[in-house]
Amino acid sequence: MTGSREALPDVDGPGLTLGDRAAIALTEYREGNHQALGELVREATPLLWHTVRAQGVDHDAAEDVVQSTWVALVRHADSIAEPKAVLKWLLVTAKRAAWEAVRKHRDDEKRRTELPDDSPEHPMALPAKDPLPDDEVLREERDRILWMSLQKLPGRCQELLRLVSLADRPDYRYISAAIGMPMGSIGSTRGRCLAKLRTILDEQGDFSWA
Amino acid sequence: MGLTPEPNKDEEVVGDLSFDPKxxxxxxxxxxxxxxxxxxxxxxxxxxxxxxxxxxxxTLAGLEADLMEAAYLDAPLAGVRGAAAAARADDTAPAEAKTITFTHDSLTVMISLSPSTGGRVRIDGWAAPAAGLDVELHRPGADVVTVASDEDGRFSFDSVERGRASLVVRRTDGGGGAVSTPVIEL
Known part of the structure; x- marks a missing residue:
């Protein structure tokens, strides 16, 4: 569905999702074939990156969280009970590590601001949750409208739509589990979020998206 | 009139643009x-x-070393080195030292990266508490380089090629497990 996936070599059969390929990669890794795991790292790192960044983790820390998530996968390769759910395992592991990183960051900030010589006029900024896109990125008016319309949605809807835009549709259930939305409601929740976005977009004018 | 649906109710919007999961x-x-x-x-x-x-x-996960957590401390330097910080934007200014702190349980390792000759990097490190430590530098496709810390916990790699690297730290007396830094970009 995204440009990055289109660029992948066509090693997967039609109908295989990212979640399927993750399961295959883990199974093959257990059998001593590491190649599929390398391909999975290439393919799934963007989804992990944006999952971690959505938790408010700053840039440098997010890189380490993604990296440690992959290390955790190979360390736990033999103990993951359900290879089919390995994508969910990755997303949950990344998200938990992201929360931990945010919590640590806040603790550090708190300690720092409690120092007597710390200037109250210069509080350390919290990591930017929504980096402001510069004009270079949003060259087209259509993109600006899309991005601004997204910002008008509730935070959870924004997170959900960003992540599902990066995934294959049958994998939504893993994303729902990872971001704590009730299983089974992801489709309709996503539908509501997408519908809201479409409504806002339609109010902005008549654009052709297809 | 009272039966007119509120346009912003989720259900109504979905009614118009419903997404059926199937x-x-x-x-x-x-x-x-x-x-x-x-x-x-x-x-x-x-x-x-x-x-x-x-x-x-x-590939380093097989070393069975526990991952240390990193904290990047280049922010405090930015205030002191305004010009260097400004020059960072163009990404070609390796003149600025970068300090990274790694922690695992009670062990703290701080490293400072600074330019060496020929576009290479010098790593100055300091570990606390200052036990005798072996510090291994792992780089893709290169032999592992090991140095020992001095009695104050200091160690250094004089001239390292830029690129991905990870440090693995072991106590010389074999006590405790090995710990490794995340893979960083020198």
Whole structure:
């Protein structure tokens, strides 16, 4: 569905999702074939990156969280009970590590601001949750409208739509589990979020998206 | 009039643009999501070397070393070195020292990266508490280089080629397990 996936070599059969390929990669890794795991790292790192960044983790820390998530996968390769759910395992592991990183960051900030010589006029900024896109990125008016319309949605809807835009549709259930939305409601929740976005977009004018 | 649906009620909106989990997206839904995926990536791109670093980290996972946590401390330096910080934007200014602190349980390792000759990097490190430590430098496709810390916990690698690297720290007396830093970009 995204440009990055289109660029992948066509090693997967039609109908295989990212979640399927993750399961295959883990199974093959257990059998001593590491190649599929390398391909999975290439393919799934963007989804992990944006999952971690959505938790408010700053840039440098997010890189380490993604990296440690992959290390955790190979360390736990033999103990993951359900290879089919390995994508969910990755997303949950990344998200938990992201929360931990945010919590640590806040603790550090708190300690720092409690120092007597710390200037109250210069509080350390919290990591930017929504980096402001510069004009270079949003060259087209259509993109600006899309991005601004997204910002008008509730935070959870924004997170959900960003992540599902990066995934294959049958994998939504893993994303729902990872971001704590009730299983089974992801489709309709996503539908509501997408519908809201479409409504806002339609109010902005008549654009052709297809 | 009282029966007129509120236009902003979720159910009403869904009634118009419903997404059936088992159904198909309409073409515009798909196009909006595809465009959104491109924007998500453009606004906050995945760091270009993150995949390669992750792959190298996976190969080091077999060392059974516990991962240390990193804290990047270049922010405090920025105030002191305003010009250097400003020059950072163009990415070609390796003149600025970068300090990274790694922690695991009670062990803290701080390293400072500074330019060496020939575009290479010098690593000055300091570990606390200052036990006798062996510090291994792992780089993809290169032999492992090991140095020992001095009695104050200091160690250094004089001239290291730029690129991905990870340090693995072991106590000389064999006590405790090995710990490793995340793969960093020198």
């Amino acid at each position: 159904g198909m997206l309409d073409a515009d839904d798909g196009a909006v999501l595809t465009r959104l995926a491109q924007l998500v990536d453009a606004v906050d791109p995945v760091p270009s070397d993150l995949v390669e670093r992750s792959l190298f980290a996976i």
